[in-house]
Amino acid sequence: MSELTHSNPPPSPSKEEQNRRDLRGLRLSAILYAVTFVAKLGVYFATSVMALLAEAMHTLSDVIVVGFLLLAVRWSSDAPDEEHMFGHERGQSVAALVAATLFVSFTSIRLYEESIPRLLGFGHSYTPPQRFDLAIGVLVGSMLIAALPLIQMMFHKPSGAAAKAQFVELLNDELSLVAALVGTLLTRWGYPLADPAATALVATVIAWNGIGLFRENFDMVVGRSPGPEVLAKIAQVAAAVDGVIDAHDLRAERYGHGMVRCELHITIPRGTPIEEAHRLDQEVRNRVLQIDGVRQCHVHIDASVDA
Numbered sequence: 001m002s003e004l005t006h007s008n009p010p011p012s013p014s015k016e017e018q019n020r021r022d023l024r025g026l027r028l029s030a031i032l033y034a035v036t037f038v039a040k041l042g043v044y045f046a047t048s049v050m051a052l053l054a055e056a057m058h059t060l061s062d063v064i065v066v067g068f069l070l071l072a073v074r075w076s077s078d079a080p081d082e083e084h085m086f087g088h089e090r091g092q093s094v095a096a097l098v099a100a101t102l103f104v105s106f107t108s109i110r111l112y113e114e115s116i117p118r119l120l121g122f123g124h125s126y127t128p129p130q131r132f133d134l135a136i137g138v139l140v141g142s143m144l145i146a147a148l149p150l151i152q153m154m155f156h157k158p159s160g161a162a163a164k165a166q167f168v169e170l171l172n173d174e175l176s177l178v179a180a181l182v183g184t185l186l187t188r189w190g191y192p193l194a195d196p197a198a199t200a201l202v203a204t205v206i207a208w209n210g211i212g213l214f215r216e217n218f219d220m221v222v223g224r225s226p227g228p229e230v231l232a233k234i235a236q237v238a239a240a241v242d243g244v245i246d247a248h249d250l251r252a253e254r255y256g257h258g259m260v261r262c263e264l265h266i267t268i269p270r271g272t273p274i275e276e277a278h279r280l281d282q283e284v285r286n287r288v289l290q291i292d293g294v295r296q297c298h299v300h301i302d303a304s305v306d307a
Helices: 001-009 012-047 050-076 091-118 134-153 161-188 192-221 230-238 274-288
Strands: 246-257 259-268 294-303
Touching: 001 274, 012 050, 012 091, 050 091, 050 134, 050 161, 050 192, 091 192, 134 161, 192 246, 230 246, 230 259, 230 274, 230 294, 259 274, 274 294
Parallel strands: 259 294
Antiparallel strands: 246 259
């Protein structure tokens, strides 16, 4: 019994605490995004700087995805039930797919429709930008706000997949803000095409993020393999248990960010008592569940063909 106790997977409270941290971080992000969206959109109407409209739409896309993820994190943390017997974790990926589609089909395309005709010298007339000091102030303020969680993550290195994805998104936010600020400054200094050029650049960042988000979460929904390294690690750990001859017929899939489900067959000596076979089953399962990312493991027992 002491060996089994030593091999148990990490206790569930750590996962609950991680969910609470995720929810706190998402709520804070939602509040900051909502405030900066209102500020950017309001200043755009006051200044007619197109780069501010692009940044407002970029922030709106962040508001949408954070809103979806807030709902999804709450739902995906629910325990398995009769209708969803393997849990609800894929809800986060479904929400991300919806948000990614909105990024590309609405936000990014609309910004291209506004910026490209002006870059090419045709299209509808527009109001010349004005009050550049106000526009620059909002952009600089937004950069400072976006830098706060980024600095925090630099001191506390993100380890989970979701935290790492958020870290990359914050870097993208800063880059798009820099592009908008440079475009606004160049427009103020007498280069009017810099404003639609910065808008098109921000639209490209949004589209790139949306496509990447779609590809990543599509893999979660269809259940992509975790890769040969993870598969080899699972087989190695299972075969290393005393009393197990080999591990084979291994199958695994990613069903969420940093979450893997697997099933495998182990071969044990013919004539092994059922109590010992059960112990080996539990020992293999417990050791596999200690592998980073593996949340579910199902073990099937085969008897050796040797007499």
